[in-house]
Amino acid sequence: MDRRIQKSRQAIIDAFMRLMSEKEFESITINQIAEEANVNRGTVYLHFKDKYDLRDQLMEAQINQLLYECMTEDNMVHLPSKTALLRTFEYLEQHASFYSLMLKSKGNTVFRNQVETMFRQRLSEHLDSINLDGELNRDITVQFLISAAVGVLEWWIIRSMPYPALVMVEQFWILLNQGVGSEKSK
Incomplete structure (x- = not known):
């Protein structure tokens, strides 16, 4: 996997884990994950179908x-x-x-x-x-x-x-x- 793609994916996972430590899963949005990972919303969807898939x-x-x-x-x-x-x-x-x-x-x-x-x-x-x-x-x-x-x-x-x-x-x-x-x- 390309390093940039791998880095974006890891940033999304790390952001998701940080958000999970702060709030309940159901209240987390893709926009929040993208913002926390410092990527755009589309990048999250390139890696995962939705937050459930993530x-x-x-x-x-x-x-x-x-x-x-x-x-x-x-x-x-x-x-x-x-x-x-x-x-x-x-x-x-x-x-x-x-x-x-x-x-x-x-x-x-x-x-x-x-x-x-x-x-x-x-x-x-x-x-x-x-x-x-x-x-x-x-x-x-x-x-x-x-x-x-x-x-x-x-x-x-x-x-x-x-x-x-x-x-x-x-x-x-x-x-x-x-x-x-x-x-x-x-």
């Missing part, structure tokens, strides 16, 4: 980058190892401003749904590769694990990461293994 492309790029940075090819089908979980929490720490902004805004359900969809796909692939305990309903298991994982990540990010990544991984790992892999108590 938001969606930004979210998709961040989630894809998270997957690329944190999931090795060895665990793309399997549940992540503790090392991959630690990389994930550390990545979220490094990109806290973006994730915090997306999760704290009133429109956070769109972002949360994208994260859940990504988790659902990975978890479904994993469950297809193993023999799930016959007593466990696949749909309920998937929903439980997704709700737990996304809920914990959201809680951690919204509360400004009150515990270090390593503590979160250790606690999450214990909970995951006790909830899914422990012996049944009768």
Whole structure:
């Protein structure tokens, strides 16, 4: 991509993120984004159909980058190892401003749904590769694990990461293994 085009696109994204930190998504206009980015309105439309497309492309790029940075090819089908979980929490720490902004805004359900969809796909692939305990309903298991994982990540990010990544991984790992892999108590 031409440097000028790339620079304009990045200016638009940066402007959008600044505006998101100041006001609700629904009240942001293309004119405000263009003005904040110091480009004309037409330039915004060269890169994005509308503000929804801008938001969606930004979210998709961040989630894809998270997957690329944190999931090795060895665990793309399997549940992540503790090392991959630690990389994930550390990545979220490094990109806290973006994730915090997306999760704290009133429109956070769109972002949360994208994260859940990504988790659902990975978890479904994993469950297809193993023999799930016959007593466990696949749909309920998937929903439980997704709700737990996304809920914990959201809680951690919204509360400004009150515990270090390593503590979160250790606690999450214990909970995951006790909830899914422990012996049944009768």
